[in-house]
Amino acid sequence: MQDQANLERLFNRMEERRPLTAAQKAELQRVASPPIVVPAKTDYVLEGARPSKSSLLLSGFACRYTLMPDGRRQITAIHVPGDFVDLHSLPLEVMDHTVASLTDCQFSAADHRDLMRIISNDPDLALGLWRLTLLDGALHREWIVAFAMNAVEHLAHLLCELFVRLKVVGLTDGASFEFPVTQEVLAETLGLSPVHVNRTLQDLRSNHLISFDRGRVSILDWTGLREVGKFDATHLHLGKHRDLAAMIPTS
């Protein structure tokens, strides 16, 4: 059992709104492969592919991105442990973007035939999986809104979002969390130049809202950061952790 994938973070997320039965958890556990290790900065699912399985991120950070004709990379989603990174390929079949690791990652994969069997036999679980893919959509919409903000607001918004999502899966430590990515990755996420990301980070730091050092983000002023980033957790569709976004974390 040592190499069995730990699905607790997925269960955390799925049980935000209603609990899973022991049988449902067992069924998901049954179709989850042992951990797959992927080093940092590696494409994991390619645009144009037709995956025969879908992968759950167990540890590390991953992203989805589209390569633009001029060679720039635009990141459209950042994934944290507990996220399915390509569950949408089950109904959509063809990948319209690439999934890559940002840090060293572990994934667990579930065969599409197994997943199809699950959704045929258990409409309740089917709805839960559907719901997970819709949470991605809700995040996409929020990112669109964030793109209409200026650089400082956009960055603050992103950090708020990551903090809450990581908190849900138990990956925060007080008011801080590990986020070992370069400023270039932030630039590709925010659609800014790396230089401007640097200046924007300095802005947030000089206003004592955050510190960001050696891959660790510490939120020094949660209320202030939320305000700057116009962050509203409605789109995260939290249930159990509903009050989490309002809370002021202690350091």
Place this chain on the structure above:
Amino acid sequence: MQDQANLERLFNRMEERRPLTAAQKAELQRVASPPIVVPAKTDYVLEGARPSKSSLLLSGFACRYTLMPDGRRQITAIHVPGDFVDLHSLPLEVMDHTVASLTDCQFSAADHRDLMRIISNDPDLALGLWRLTLLDGALHREWIVAFAMNAVEHLAHLLCELFVRLKVVGLTDGASFEFPVTQEVLAETLGLSPVHVNRTLQDLRSNHLISFDRGRVSILDWTGLREVGKFDATHLHLGKHRDLAAMIPTS
């Protein structure tokens, strides 16, 4: 039967990848309400609501938007006939944004209990509905990428996307289509100021890529517009109409 909703445009979209059976079409038809008329510029589903039904757009243009704290409205999606505008509220339950009409619209609504029954009894149809919501997500991602472009490219991209989507549901006329919205709506969509949208339209016009007059968009140079907008239809997940994005429409 005169007041029965015409679901052909929905069927068009759902049959991109695989045909629906007559029984499936009949089942969808059975749960679809008669047309609901909504005047232009009217909120139709409010943020925070818990819809008990989901609505299909039969005619007109609608959008989803989020109101920002400073009163600005950011549009996150534009809907064309054949689109479900809030099908995601079935698994997600709570609306995280508002749906509004842009023009006079007609909707047909399906009760969530009926839809739940369908997805429980027909996994195939469930997958088809799931797929529709994922197409929205794919569009969201493409919009994020488009936000990393400059104003001219972004606008060109949007017009390309609308053209192809309208073509799929038979709402184009040669190389042109009706799109009776103000430049302010475009501004709210692109995250630009109305003034700059005006200048950007003039740019496209002066390069003989489009004309846009009295609510009708005509594409004068499809190849050129696609190139400027870096438009790639992969994310539309077309099946039957796969070659549509590459085709040069005749006027």
Place this chain on the structure above:
DNA sequence: CGGTTCATTGACGCCAATCAAAAAACGTGG
């Protein structure tokens, strides 16, 4: 026909891109 909405134009300012270079952190092998 008159009021209202919408499209257009010009002047000016600011936010973020770009270019270039230096400093700091990191990784690796000796």
Place this chain on the structure above:
DNA sequence: CCACGTTTTTTGATTGGCGTCAATGAACCG
């Protein structure tokens, strides 16, 4: 543990895209 090349962060100077403000003109509508 230090030396070294590489990656990443930081800084400065300049440019350009888009926002803002304000006003005019055109289209629409009852």
